[in-house]
Amino acid sequence: MLDYIECFIKKLRTLSLVIFGSLLTVSxxxxxxxxxxxxxxxxxxxxxxxxxxxxxYPKHGQNExxxxxxxYECHLWAVKKSGFDPNQAQLMPHQRFEVKASPPPGTGxxxxxxxxxxxxxxxxxxxxxxxxxxxGAITGALMGAASDIxxxxxxxxxxxxxxxxxxxxxxxLEKQARDYRRALSACLEGRRxxxx
Numbered sequence: 001m002l003d004y005i006e007c008f009i010k011k012l013r014t015l016s017l018v019i020f021g022s023l024l025t026v027s028x029x030x031x032x033x034x035x036x037x038x039x040x041x042x043x044x045x046x047x048x049x050x051x052x053x054x055x056x057y058p059k060h061g062q063n064e065x066x067x068x069x070x071x072y073e074c075h076l077w078a079v080k081k082s083g084f085d086p087n088q089a090q091l092m093p094h095q096r097f098e099v100k101a102s103p104p105p106g107t108g109x110x111x112x113x114x115x116x117x118x119x120x121x122x123x124x125x126x127x128x129x130x131x132x133x134x135x136g137a138i139t140g141a142l143m144g145a146a147s148d149i150x151x152x153x154x155x156x157x158x159x160x161x162x163x164x165x166x167x168x169x170x171x172x173l174e175k176q177a178r179d180y181r182r183a184l185s186a187c188l189e190g191r192r193x194x195x196x
Contacts, residue, residue: 052086052181056193067193074187081183084176105152108144116140 058067079085120136121129185195 052084052177052184054181054184054188055196056188057196059192059194062193070188070191070193074184074191077187078180078183082176082179084173084180086177086180105148108147108151109141110144112140112142112144112147113137114140116143 056067056071062070114137116136116139117133118136120139121133123136124132188195
């Protein structure tokens with residue numbers, strides 16, 4: 001019966017060391033791997049939009065003053081109808097964002113291997129500390145590599161979202177520019193001008 005109790009106490013000690021090592025590993029990974037991303041912003045050339053320039057000619061001999069007034073009033077009406085004003089800053093050069101995971105790739109694996117080796121040597125039996133250290137280093141490196149991969153995938157997802165937003169914004173601006181041109185042409189034609 002005494003052997004059974006001694007064996008149970010040894011297993012309980014081993015289990016407590018494993019739990020302690022696991023908690024220490026989790027806490028080290030939590031401290032060493034904040035999910036941070038560096039976002040760099042740089043200007044890129046603006047993709048060209050449909051031209052909003054309209055060439056029109058008077059059909060009924062409208063004078064220069066009347067042409068300018070009609071052009072201005074039709075411009076205001078087209079802006080109201082389309083929600084697009086070619087004179088606004090929305091057509092400024094786009095800003096491009098580049099998202100990269102930080103710290104650099106491989107950092108998680110290195111930290112994981114180091115902390116795993118320390119924890120593995122601490123939690124293993126005295127005469128098996130080298131095997132425990134190697135096992136801990138391999139396990140920690142795998143966990144760190146998984147963390148690096150997850151961080152890299154998240155950075156790629158964020159970059160993809162930025163790219164989609166840029167594409168969607170350009171498509172919306174393109175549609176609004178076409179609607180503006182159509183509304184401006186309709187207004188000028190309604191005021192008896194020939195529009196090209």
